[in-house]
Amino acid sequence: MTLQILNQAQSNAGAIRRILNEALPGLTKIECEPIDGHVLPIVIIKGLSAGPTVCISAGVHGSEYCAIEAAQRLLTISPTAVVGTLVILPLVNGGAFKNRSVYLNPADGKNLNRVFPGNAQGTASEKIAAWLVEEVLRGIDALVDLHCGDLSESLTPFTIFCDGDDRSKSLALSFGLPYAIASQATGMMIAGALSVGVPAIIAEAGGAGKYDETAIRALVDGLHRLLKATGSLDGRSSSQMPDRPVQVLCCESVVAKESGLWYPSYSVGDAVEAKIKLGTVRNPYGEEIGAPISPVGGKIMFQISSLAVNGGETIAWIGTQ
Numbered sequence: 001m002t003l004q005i006l007n008q009a010q011s012n013a014g015a016i017r018r019i020l021n022e023a024l025p026g027l028t029k030i031e032c033e034p035i036d037g038h039v040l041p042i043v044i045i046k047g048l049s050a051g052p053t054v055c056i057s058a059g060v061h062g063s064e065y066c067a068i069e070a071a072q073r074l075l076t077i078s079p080t081a082v083v084g085t086l087v088i089l090p091l092v093n094g095g096a097f098k099n100r101s102v103y104l105n106p107a108d109g110k111n112l113n114r115v116f117p118g119n120a121q122g123t124a125s126e127k128i129a130a131w132l133v134e135e136v137l138r139g140i141d142a143l144v145d146l147h148c149g150d151l152s153e154s155l156t157p158f159t160i161f162c163d164g165d166d167r168s169k170s171l172a173l174s175f176g177l178p179y180a181i182a183s184q185a186t187g188m189m190i191a192g193a194l195s196v197g198v199p200a201i202i203a204e205a206g207g208a209g210k211y212d213e214t215a216i217r218a219l220v221d222g223l224h225r226l227l228k229a230t231g232s233l234d235g236r237s238s239s240q241m242p243d244r245p246v247q248v249l250c251c252e253s254v255v256a257k258e259s260g261l262w263y264p265s266y267s268v269g270d271a272v273e274a275k276i277k278l279g280t281v282r283n284p285y286g287e288e289i290g291a292p293i294s295p296v297g298g299k300i301m302f303q304i305s306s307l308a309v310n311g312g313e314t315i316a317w318i319g320t321q
Helices: 015-022 065-074 094-098 124-137 166-175 189-195 213-229
Strands: 002-005 026-035 038-046 049-057 083-089 142-147 153-155 158-162 179-183 200-204 247-255 260-264 279-282 288-290 298-304 314-320
Touching: 015 026, 015 038, 015 124, 026 124, 038 094, 038 124, 049 065, 065 083, 065 142, 065 213, 083 124, 124 189, 142 166, 142 189, 142 213, 158 166, 158 189, 166 179, 166 200, 166 213, 179 314, 189 200, 200 213, 247 298, 260 298
Parallel strands: 002 026, 049 083, 049 142, 142 200, 158 179, 179 247
Antiparallel strands: 026 038, 038 083, 153 298, 158 200, 247 314, 260 279, 279 288, 298 314
């Protein structure tokens, strides 16, 4: 096991690619600094035989704890079980993790998962996104970006893939969560990966700041299924595809118009009809000031779980076939 510490200058100009190419079978740890003051850990698990290079990331949103823990558990995979190379980014947004930040990178107030493929001359989040695309994602074979509901979110487990990319859809199906959502994925890390030709998915389970063993296990098992399907793990993994089929959905967003106190009438996983009132937004005097309406009939895949809601925020996704 080796640890390589790279300063900002050493973390750029193809350094990660060179380390990947030169890594010996086993475990390599890297502490890099893609931009000034932002430390990003990388773990490379290289197998004994050649095979695909798959990147698994977590902590793009720093308060999505089930996803971060799932990546931690992947670090225990033995190199003898790996075919090819696993590149694990266990905590992409360390500043957001330290500050328990919801959605946003405290360095610039931007959502890192909405600025890909980034801008090397832009703000902190934009620079990190551009670095990830050019220094880590370009040239690999697949990306799995682990997420869960943030501190203010609840959801039913699903994957997301870029609509129209069959390779990414295949990854989502092999992960095996109950639902796979086709999305334009504008600004997301998976869209950044696809911009350099890399198929990619998001996998989500758990949320609301909870340490949820069932959700963590769902993500870990899904990773093992996907890695077996891509030929990145040998046959020793016990994770099997579930008996039920994966449902492929599209989602319609419901956006709050008013800021206030949010009282949902339905729970995540409930089926709702088109044009039905999903809940109420009240002011501090208890008066109703808003009533978000479902634009379509379908299943609630994601919903704000906090009492506080802000105008302009997405408060729910409605999944339709």
